[in-house]
Amino acid sequence: MVKNLPVVPTAKAGSLVETPTGITWRIQYPVILETCNMCLDCTLFCPDGALVQQEGKIVLKVSLCKGCGICANECKENAIEMIPEYSGVKGVFR
Amino acid sequence: MAQSIADLSKEDLFGQGNAGCGGCGAAIAGRQAMKALGSRTIITIPASCMATMGGSNLKTTWQIPFYHTLFEIAPAVSSGIRAALEAQGIEDVNVVSWAGDAGTADIGFQALTGAAERNEHMLHVCYDNEMYMNTGGQTGSQTPMYAITSNMAKGKQVKKKNMLAIMEAHGVDYVASASIAYPLDLIEKFRKAAAKPGFSYIHLLSPCHRGWQIPPEKTIEYARLAVESGLFELYEVDEGVRTRNLEPTFIPVEDYLSSQGRFKNLTPEAIQGIQAGVNKHYGRGE
Amino acid sequence: MSTTLLTGSEAAAYGAKLARIEVLAYYPITPAFPAMERVSKFIDDGELNTRFVRVESDHSALAAALGASLAGSRTFTVTNSQGLLYMTEVVYHTAGLRQPVVMAVANRALSAPHSRFPEQGDAISQGASGWIQLFCENNQEVLDNMLQAFKIAETVRLPVMVNYEGYIQSHTLEEVGIPNQETIDQFLPLNRVRTLDVENPQAVNTVASPEFYMDYKFHQNEAMEQALTVINDVAAEYGKEFGRDWSGLIDTYQMEDAEHAFVAMGSMVSDARIVVDELRKQGQKVGLVKVRAWRPFPAEALREALKNVQLITVCDKNIVFGLGGALGTELKSALYGQDCRVNSYILGLGGRDVTTEEIKKVLELSEKTEKQATASEWFGL
Numbered sequence: 001m002v003k004n005l006p007v008v009p010t011a012k013a014g015s016l017v018e019t020p021t022g023i024t025w026r027i028q029y030p031v032i033l034e035t036c037n038m039c040l041d042c043t044l045f046c047p048d049g050a051l052v053q054q055e056g057k058i059v060l061k062v063s064l065c066k067g068c069g070i071c072a073n074e075c076k077e078n079a080i081e082m083i084p085e086y087s088g089v090k091g092v093f094r
Numbered sequence: 095m096a097q098s099i100a101d102l103s104k105e106d107l108f109g110q111g112n113a114g115c116g117g118c119g120a121a122i123a124g125r126q127a128m129k130a131l132g133s134r135t136i137i138t139i140p141a142s143c144m145a146t147m148g149g150s151n152l153k154t155t156w157q158i159p160f161y162h163t164l165f166e167i168a169p170a171v172s173s174g175i176r177a178a179l180e181a182q183g184i185e186d187v188n189v190v191s192w193a194g195d196a197g198t199a200d201i202g203f204q205a206l207t208g209a210a211e212r213n214e215h216m217l218h219v220c221y222d223n224e225m226y227m228n229t230g231g232q233t234g235s236q237t238p239m240y241a242i243t244s245n246m247a248k249g250k251q252v253k254k255k256n257m258l259a260i261m262e263a264h265g266v267d268y269v270a271s272a273s274i275a276y277p278l279d280l281i282e283k284f285r286k287a288a289a290k291p292g293f294s295y296i297h298l299l300s301p302c303h304r305g306w307q308i309p310p311e312k313t314i315e316y317a318r319l320a321v322e323s324g325l326f327e328l329y330e331v332d333e334g335v336r337t338r339n340l341e342p343t344f345i346p347v348e349d350y351l352s353s354q355g356r357f358k359n360l361t362p363e364a365i366q367g368i369q370a371g372v373n374k375h376y377g378r379g380e
Numbered sequence: 381m382s383t384t385l386l387t388g389s390e391a392a393a394y395g396a397k398l399a400r401i402e403v404l405a406y407y408p409i410t411p412a413f414p415a416m417e418r419v420s421k422f423i424d425d426g427e428l429n430t431r432f433v434r435v436e437s438d439h440s441a442l443a444a445a446l447g448a449s450l451a452g453s454r455t456f457t458v459t460n461s462q463g464l465l466y467m468t469e470v471v472y473h474t475a476g477l478r479q480p481v482v483m484a485v486a487n488r489a490l491s492a493p494h495s496r497f498p499e500q501g502d503a504i505s506q507g508a509s510g511w512i513q514l515f516c517e518n519n520q521e522v523l524d525n526m527l528q529a530f531k532i533a534e535t536v537r538l539p540v541m542v543n544y545e546g547y548i549q550s551h552t553l554e555e556v557g558i559p560n561q562e563t564i565d566q567f568l569p570l571n572r573v574r575t576l577d578v579e580n581p582q583a584v585n586t587v588a589s590p591e592f593y594m595d596y597k598f599h600q601n602e603a604m605e606q607a608l609t610v611i612n613d614v615a616a617e618y619g620k621e622f623g624r625d626w627s628g629l630i631d632t633y634q635m636e637d638a639e640h641a642f643v644a645m646g647s648m649v650s651d652a653r654i655v656v657d658e659l660r661k662q663g664q665k666v667g668l669v670k671v672r673a674w675r676p677f678p679a680e681a682l683r684e685a686l687k688n689v690q691l692i693t694v695c696d697k698n699i700v701f702g703l704g705g706a707l708g709t710e711l712k713s714a715l716y717g718q719d720c721r722v723n724s725y726i727l728g729l730g731g732r733d734v735t736t737e738e739i740k741k742v743l744e745l746s747e748k749t750e751k752q753a754t755a756s757e758w759f760g761l
Contacts, residue, residue: 003595007537008478009588011154013581019153020111040099044129044277045314047114047121049106064110068117069311134578138447151592154583159576161450161584163443164473170433170440174403174447174455175576177431181402181453187578205443208436 017064022048026067028082032058036079042071097278102129105157112155114147117310119300119317121147122274123221124192130284133158135188138172140202141165142194143228143302144221166201168193169209172216188288189216195236196226198297199257210264213292217284220257220295223302225356231305240364241356243305249359258297262331266293270330273299275318279339283330299326307355319350324372347372381622386556388549391519392458392484392542393418394556395526397428398564399482401456403448405433405441409463410496411546412486416458438463442470442481449479450584452574454530457481460546461488461502468506471539475510476600477575477585480533483511484526485543486550487646489730497731498545500646500698503674504706510600512540512607513675517649519544519554524624527564528614534571535610536603543674545647545697547731559622567621604676611673629678631670632685634660638667641686642743643694645671645707648734655739666743671707679714691721693746695739696756697728704756712755723749724756732760 030051036058042051043058050064051071072080107128114121120143128135136159139145145162148154163171168191176189191209193202198220206218224241226232231244235255242249262269267290272280280298287294301317303310320326324342331337347369351357373379386394392415396404404423406416422428433444438459445455459467464485474481487503489495503513512532516522522544529540544550575584588596612628619625631649634656635641642652649670659666669685671678686692692715696705703709708724715722723746728734742759749757 002598003592005592005595005599007599008575009476009585009596010575011149011152011583011586013154013159013583014110014157015153016111016113016149016155018111021113021147022111022116025116041277044099044102044126045122045274047109047116047118047125047313048112049110049125053104061110066116068313069309070117070122070313073311074314133581136451136576136578146587149583149586151586151589154586156583157581159578159581159584161576162586164469167440167443167470170435170443171447171450173433173435173440174405174444174449175451177403177405177433177444178448178451178453178455181429181431181448182451182572204437205440208440211436212434 020064022066023063026065026085028067028069028084029062029065030060030071030080031083032060033079033081035077037077039076041074041076042080045070045074099278102281103132107133107157109155112147113150114143115304115310117303117313118147119223119274119302119313120144120221122313123298123300126274126277126280127219127284130281131188131190131288134186135190136175137190137192138163138168138175139192140168140197141228142197144192144194146228165197167205168197168202169216169218170205173209173212173214176215190219191216192219192221194228195220195222195224195234199235199255207264210261210266210293210295213266215292217287217294217296220297221300222297223300223305224254225302225305227302227305240360242359243356261295265334266295267291268294268330268332271297271326271328273317273321273326273328275314275321276328276340279328286332305356308353316350316354319345323347323350324376325350344378381557381559383555383557385553386519387414387551387553388519388522388544389414389486389551390418391523391556392526392544393422394558395523396456397422398527398559398561399454399456399530399568401430402453403431403433403445403455405435405444405448405455406458407435407438407441407463409438409459409461411488411550412458412460412463412484414550415484415486438466439470442467442474445481446470446474446477446479449481450477450575452572452577455481456483458484458486460486461490464502465490465505468509471506471509471511474539476596478537478600478603479539480530480537481539482526482529482533483539483541485541486546487543488546495730496546498548499729499731500543500696503541503543504698504700506541507675507706510538510604511675512538512604512673514540514542514673515645515671516542516544516549517647517670519549519552520556520624521626522549523556523558524618524622524626527568528618530568531614532607532610535614536607538603538607543646548647563621567618607676608678626672629673629681630685631672633668633670635667635669635685637665638689639665640691640693640743640747641667641669641689642739643669643671643692643707643711645674646697648695648697648739651734651736652739655736655743659743674707677710677714682711682714683718686715686720687718689720691746692723693743694722694724695742696724696726697734699726699729704754708756723752725759726756727759
């Protein structure tokens with residue numbers, strides 16, 4: 001069965017946001033601590049746009065996060081901690 | 095640098111869901127640049143990691159018109175797009191070609207020099223990770239001397255070609271270097287470039303942790319060390335007037351180079367030579 | 381309509397002008413450059429409102445034309461031989477992106493050795509590319525085919541090459557009737573399709589996995605097959621409007637009772653018409669089949685036109701090494717199962733002259749040849 005496709009090979013704008021690549025790649029994820037001073041640096045250092053400013057706080061869109069750890073490494077206030085996705089001998093997937 | 099991050103648009107016109115590696119420097123560059131360029135932008139990207147991670151099949155991370163071009167042609171395609179927009183009386187659209195080091199300095203150079211010579215109303219961005227990463231990390235003209243790559247285990251024997259000087263020599267409206275570790279500076283440069291009537295060139299350093307053999311969480315850190323050591327100068331040439339945007343603190347080049355896996359074979363003599371080169375460039379004596 | 385003396389180059393340029401191209405990109409190459417210069421002169425004289433991108437190579441010429449087409453403008457370029465081969469990468473890419481770019485090709489032989497003389501080899505090299513290819517028998521047809529090319533391209537969404545021979549057609553003056561702009565505007569209305577559009581953003585040419593690529597190619601080929609009908613329809617429409625019907629995929633001349641058919645494409649066709657008339661006067665039942673559209677290959681039309689013919693002589697001004705002449709071998713394959721003798725000849729390579737004399741000699745030779753030793757035999761060495 002031939003697929004029904006657009007005439008010109010194209011993709012709809014923003015279509016990857018709903019099914020992000022890397023959703024299963026994460027082995028750690030960031031947690032924002034109380035010491036965050038809202039400098040907003042992490043929102044510009046995240047390669048995936050997973051850290052967003054919402055209602056005066058930094059919020060993690062976890063489905064977009066690949067767990068690279070740049071945010072935690074760069075935070076001048078040490079307000080970001082990377083937590084493993086699973087822990088223990090057998091591993092408990094979060 | 096006029097703004098603070100709070101003043102920037104919260105919209106993400108690129109990057110969410112992208113297929114790049116975790117910690118990808120190119121993805122960071124794309125996200126930062128789009129804060130300045132905005133939604134009335136058409137972007138052409140030749141074969142590169144940036145093009146590949148832009149999307150596959152019926153999915154894309156881009157929220158603006160994006161065209162994955164053949165390897166050599168991005169600046170030529172952009173020239174054609176600009177001509178069409180002018181013919182149709184459409185004026186307020188940015189036309190950007192965004193290429194890696196190969197698509198800019200090597201295979202893409204012909205199209206780039208042609209578009210620059212014509213002073214086309216467009217911006218060309220080179221996102222430089224100093225090797226041909228999309229094909230596994232081979233040596234290119236933007237690979238620094240001594241760097242080990244996937245096809246040169248003994249390290250490159252010749253210097254990195256100075257693309258900024260070459261583009262400056264074209265006499266175009268605006269030429270600038272940028273680093274993803276200095277986002278406000280980078281964003282300001284994109285804003286300036288987009289406002290120019292003619293051709294602009296931005297060369298930005300976007301480390302690739304896989305190629306440079308550094309931990310992924312240190313992508314930004316190394317982009318900063320490159321600037322602070324003086325090896326990557328942040329400057330702009332605006333209508334022929336050169337301005338250095340940041341005075342480096344001159345950390346020893348060794349602090350930037352030796353911890354990168356691709357420079358593991360650097361000898362003390364080589365490091366001395368590199369340090370001397372930096373000192374000379376900044377007029378700091380031997 | 382006004383009639384004047386035009387070279388093939390000028391005819392092609394008038395075609396682009398009447399089509400009101402919005403963007404022009406080209407890189408000079410012999411003997412295609414006069415067509416390029418003529419269009420630039422139209423722009424400089426204020427007769428054509430077109431943006432010219434003065435690119436730095438042939439490869440970039442098609443790239444710029446493609447970019448402009450994606451942004452929704454009607455575009456045009458000219459090249460041949462080395463330039464066409466250089467831009468081959470972009471040729472395939474343009475067809476895959478289904479952009480209706482029109483290219484005039486002043487056919488020239490390919491290096492090495494280095495030749496600047498006419499031959500069909502450059503067009504043949506692009507046979508698998510997905511571009512529709514028309515061949516012109518004279519300068520009037522160059523102008524008419526150019527205009528029809530835009531219409532065909534924009535209907536099936538495939539790019540079109542209009543082939544005419546370097547020097548023989550590009551540099552020779554012939555009487556050409558130029559249709560008036562108003563009637564052409566009705567024949568070729570503005571048909572803007574923006575693929576790159578900030579009002580409707582989308583990603584173009586994302587990486588295609590095996591799951592999808594083949595389906596795209598199937599649809600692309602479907603468009604080629606649709607072109608078999610569209611080429612005929614557009615020729616008929618143009619014929620009705622402008623009085624010159626070049627009859628679509630193929631044309632036949634004196635074929636009603638022909639026992640020996642001459643099949644060819646390009647400038648040879650106009651000489652062949654003269655030869656057919658001469659031989660008919662001598663009582664020989666000779667006819668001519670002109671292949672006007674080489675891609676898509678008009679297999680069905682050729683089978684129909686040649687169904688009652690015992691002897692077919694086909695001439696190629698090209699060589700597909702290790703196989704034979706392109707038209708000859710493709711024709712034989714189309715006629716498989718039909719009861720006839722097909723003799724395929726290669727001649728005129730690198731600009732070696734093919735006049736009415738050579739055509740007469742080839743027909744004579746073919747009559748005497750029961751079975752050729754090879755797929756295509758060489759004539760004129």
